Amino acid sequence: MLIADQKKPFDDPNYIYELKFDGIRCLAYLESDKVDLRNKRNKEITSLFPELNEIYLQVNSRCILDGEIVVIKNNKPDFFEVQKRTIMTNPFKIKLQADRLPAAFVAYDIIFLDNELLIDKGLEERKTLINKTVHENERIAISKVFENNGIVLFNLTKAQGLEGVVAKRKGSKYFFGKESKDWIKFKVLEDQDYVVCGYIQKPNNMTSIVIGQYNNKKELIYKGHVTLGSSLRILNQHEYKVINYSPFSDPVHTGNENAVWLEPELVCIVEYMPSNKEGLRQPVFKGIRTDKTANECIEK
Known part of the structure; x- marks a missing residue:
């Protein structure tokens, strides 16, 4: 239940x-x-x-x-x-x-x-x-x-x-x-499940992951970035496949020029502060989920 x-x-x-x-x-x-x-x-x-x-x-x-x-x-x-x-x-x-x-x-x-x-x-x-x-x-x-x-x-x-x-x-x-x-x-903090769609390694040695969710048309929609940390250690504990194209239905998004794109298979949990504004407020990467498939990550 x-x-x-x-x-x-x-x-x-x-x-x-x-x-x-x-x-x-x-x-x-x-x-x-x-x-x-x-x-x-x-x-x-x-x-x-x-x-x-x-x-x-x-x-x-x-x-x-x-x-x-x-x-x-x-x-x-x-x-x-x-x-x-x-x-x-x-x-x-x-x-x-x-x-x-x-x-x-x-x-x-x-x-x-x-x-x-x-x-x-x-x-x-x-x-x-x-x-x-x-x-x-x-x-x-x-x-x-x-x-x-x-x-x-x-x-x-x-x-x-x-x-x-x-x-x-x-x-x-x-x-x-x-x-x-x-x-x-x-x-206390809201959370949702997102598809891991890629990662970006930044000049300050930090890494962020690019996340998305599916809409009711089963299109993968871009939802932004969340900081992963100073390395890919957490991501590398799981199997993933690098691809040479953006997996999003609408692939043009500013700030993703240096992204390493991934086959949309991994699922992660992201916590954030409740907000009436569009986008995630103070998002925090909480972990990778192994009990949910990417297709189950539906935008709300």
């Missing part, structure tokens, strides 16, 4: 509120003797997080949990650290990283329990069941629920430099793979 709406913080007795975790969305299939972790694209990622291999011991029965894999660094979830795991392949290096900065699974919904699919049960009933089923430890936690004070909770997350809040309508059902307006996010 996906979030369909983003709004300004509000208080409403018809909603509950939870922290929005800066991690990787994941379904955890917990059997009596094993764990199977799947990302949004149903890719198995269990081997990337060996420290989570025994969280099945923390549940009463076979179940499927919806939640987030997070890595805590400097007392807050760090998206870059958890995303870095998704591109690692060497088991020894994965183990070293797991020992250095172990991940945890934060469960906020339960959609299957004791051979029963729970998606038609109301949100509060599912919350009751998850609390009866999961026994927390340092590797698995249950997302805490707050009543009424959505604005206060949002302001606290903002003060602590956290990602935001999710409001969930009481009594709402769970819809597989669908965007639902029953879940609403309050973001």
Whole structure:
């Protein structure tokens, strides 16, 4: 189930509120003797997080949990650290990283329990069941629920430099793979997914990437630049193909004369300050996504 709406913080007795975790969305299939972790694209990622291999011991029965894999660094979830795991392949290096900065699974919904699919049960009933089923430890936690004070909770997350809040309508059902307006996010910073279309190495040794999104005609539209950093290290951790032409439907854009164009296949997350003006205000490159295809990056 996906979030369909983003709004300004509000208080409403018809909603509950939870922290929005800066991690990787994941379904955890917990059997009596094993764990199977799947990302949004149903890719198995269990081997990337060996420290989570025994969280099945923390549940009463076979179940499927919806939640987030997070890595805590400097007392807050760090998206870059958890995303870095998704591109690692060497088991020894994965183990070293797991020992250095172990991940945890934060469960906020339960959609299957004791051979029963729970998606038609109301949100509060599912919350009751998850609390009866999961026994927390340092590797698995249950997302805490707050009543009424959505604005206060949002302001606290903002003060602590956290990602935001999710409001969930009481009594709402769970819809597989669908965007639902029953879940609403309050973001400290807005973000969107963009196609990586090229990069530009600047005289000050900094590198920026050229980004785009598809419109409803399936044309790739230029959306600007975002600073990547002082090297191509992050980009080089992924496979990409250099091409000799602009991939945009309208290829004429000032400032891109020195761009190295790429096959539009990689997807990145960009955070920015909310603004009524055209373009991105203070955009920040947040990372490469491996659970989304370029064709899914549609302009809003």
